[in-house]
Amino acid sequence: MAFRGVIVKKVLVQKDSYFDSVFLMSLSKNLKESPGIDDAVVAMATPMNVELLTSQGYAGPELSGASPNDLVIAIDCDTAAAVDAAFAAAKELLTRKKAPSGAVGAAREPASLSAALELMPDANIALISLPGAYAAREARKALEKGLHVMLFSDNVSLEDEIELKQLGREKGLLVMGPDCGTAIINGKPLCFANVVRRGPIGVVAASGTGLQEVTCLVDFFGSGISQAIGTGGRDLKNEKVGGITMLMGIQALSQDSATEVIVVVSKPPAPAVAQKVTDALRKSGKPSVLHFIGLSGAKTASATAAAARYEPLSAGNLEEAATMAVALAGKPAGKAAAADIEAIAERETKRLAKSQKYVRGYYTGGTVADEAMFILHKLTGAVHSNNQTDGAFVLPDPKKSVGHTIVDLGDDVFTVGRPHPMIDPSTRTDRIEAELGDPEIAVMLVDVVLGYGSHADPAGALAPVISKARKAAEARGGYLPVVASVIGTSGDYQGYAGQVAKLEELGCIVMPSNFRAATLAAAIVKKAASR
Numbered sequence: 001m002a003f004r005g006v007i008v009k010k011v012l013v014q015k016d017s018y019f020d021s022v023f024l025m026s027l028s029k030n031l032k033e034s035p036g037i038d039d040a041v042v043a044m045a046t047p048m049n050v051e052l053l054t055s056q057g058y059a060g061p062e063l064s065g066a067s068p069n070d071l072v073i074a075i076d077c078d079t080a081a082a083v084d085a086a087f088a089a090a091k092e093l094l095t096r097k098k099a100p101s102g103a104v105g106a107a108r109e110p111a112s113l114s115a116a117l118e119l120m121p122d123a124n125i126a127l128i129s130l131p132g133a134y135a136a137r138e139a140r141k142a143l144e145k146g147l148h149v150m151l152f153s154d155n156v157s158l159e160d161e162i163e164l165k166q167l168g169r170e171k172g173l174l175v176m177g178p179d180c181g182t183a184i185i186n187g188k189p190l191c192f193a194n195v196v197r198r199g200p201i202g203v204v205a206a207s208g209t210g211l212q213e214v215t216c217l218v219d220f221f222g223s224g225i226s227q228a229i230g231t232g233g234r235d236l237k238n239e240k241v242g243g244i245t246m247l248m249g250i251q252a253l254s255q256d257s258a259t260e261v262i263v264v265v266s267k268p269p270a271p272a273v274a275q276k277v278t279d280a281l282r283k284s285g286k287p288s289v290l291h292f293i294g295l296s297g298a299k300t301a302s303a304t305a306a307a308a309r310y311e312p313l314s315a316g317n318l319e320e321a322a323t324m325a326v327a328l329a330g331k332p333a334g335k336a337a338a339a340d341i342e343a344i345a346e347r348e349t350k351r352l353a354k355s356q357k358y359v360r361g362y363y364t365g366g367t368v369a370d371e372a373m374f375i376l377h378k379l380t381g382a383v384h385s386n387n388q389t390d391g392a393f394v395l396p397d398p399k400k401s402v403g404h405t406i407v408d409l410g411d412d413v414f415t416v417g418r419p420h421p422m423i424d425p426s427t428r429t430d431r432i433e434a435e436l437g438d439p440e441i442a443v444m445l446v447d448v449v450l451g452y453g454s455h456a457d458p459a460g461a462l463a464p465v466i467s468k469a470r471k472a473a474e475a476r477g478g479y480l481p482v483v484a485s486v487i488g489t490s491g492d493y494q495g496y497a498g499q500v501a502k503l504e505e506l507g508c509i510v511m512p513s514n515f516r517a518a519t520l521a522a523a524i525v526k527k528a529a530s531r
Helices: 021-032 047-055 080-098 103-108 113-119 132-144 158-171 208-220 244-254 271-283 305-310 318-328 341-349 366-380 426-435 458-475 496-505 514-529
Strands: 002-004 007-014 037-044 071-077 125-128 148-151 182-185 188-191 198-205 225-230 261-266 288-292 358-363 404-408 441-449 482-487 509-511
Touching: 007 080, 021 037, 021 080, 037 047, 037 080, 047 071, 071 080, 113 132, 125 132, 132 148, 132 158, 148 158, 158 244, 182 208, 198 208, 198 244, 208 225, 208 261, 208 318, 208 366, 208 441, 208 482, 225 244, 244 261, 244 271, 261 271, 261 318, 271 288, 271 305, 288 318, 318 514, 341 514, 358 366, 358 426, 358 514, 366 404, 366 441, 366 514, 426 441, 426 458, 441 458, 441 514, 458 482, 458 496, 482 496, 482 514, 496 509, 509 514
Parallel strands: 125 148, 198 225, 198 261, 261 288, 358 404, 358 441, 441 482, 482 509
Antiparallel strands: 002 007, 007 071, 037 071, 182 188, 182 225
């Protein structure tokens, strides 16, 4: 037990006790709402989770000796009695979770892949969300049974990923992931995905919110999606993986009669893999659009002159990727709602105080955070982030903004024992509230992500803290522009139009894409700097 004044931090480890991450996130949230509890984390003792908990002051022999199969309950309280009460409550809830379900529930919730296939013999895809070591084993079983795999789990070793993808390639089966959170297969949204119309555009993406942004904009521009295949982040980034899923996805779309145009979106890939992907698009026999986020306009040499007919178009941002794809599919893409960025920036800058200088981007989506970071860094030359590729601008403390900052709040450092901020917005609202007293913030930049898996009312959840931040700026004699983009469609259950309306009622400027939102934020701070 460690003491910091009257604060008590204590860790309890339960050996060989596995619980699914959604339940553990819910338990963490419930414990944090208990009287006297400042913080609570309930999670599996993976190396990453142990490292993060140690960095937060939860140290001791129990934690250092824990294994990924062990459960960790970490409590930060104001009294020893409160910590004991919290542990007792956690143990009671864990005991209830372990209790066997009734016969009806058991029949509807098969305990194994084989039992699930007995109930659904025509199934052809397995969605797996388990701790890394178990996930790889179950993914292997699914492949052996002839199922495509969507591997939502993270913490799967690189060696397991390579082995699984090679096995999938041998069997002609896709392995989407690990850490793949978004796909749309045969019109069915999987995990974090949106309701979009069916159509002629197929997408393969090594980025979750990048896939969401592109598919939603395609829908917005009047076209639709045939298939949207996620690959997982390492597929292109790691040369040893070699883009196996990406290349298989391109081949599948090239053979799909419903797909007329192929779109590829990825964070910066390994150069050799980028060349393979570009060559595969040239050989696909279909027009295509390619966007490597952060490497806009990157060119690779054409393999043959004959391939030039299907040379992929290089998009400069996610909105442009969607616009190009819709145009290639034969439907002129109407422009997103016209907005004079310079005029808006001029209007918003007039009310800023002289001390206001910096953009603060609080993002729930990793890919759109990266897009905003690269756009702003190019325009300002100095953007800090926990996702920065330039070591000089990596945030020293990811939990504290410095200068221009774009923070990806879905990063592992923020989600240990907590739901992803697209599910539970408190990670973001807490961060904004902690920094609303900063007199140097000139513009707040946020994403609002709709669709399956996301919070039922993300704009509504943001509303109170945005109001507080704007009032705090006014109390200092300044003004706070809030620029937002909403990723979603009219078919999403949260309601796209209603979410936009809630933000605009707060005085937020809602731009039609993340690219335009980031560009406007940069324009505001550039005008502020030139005063």
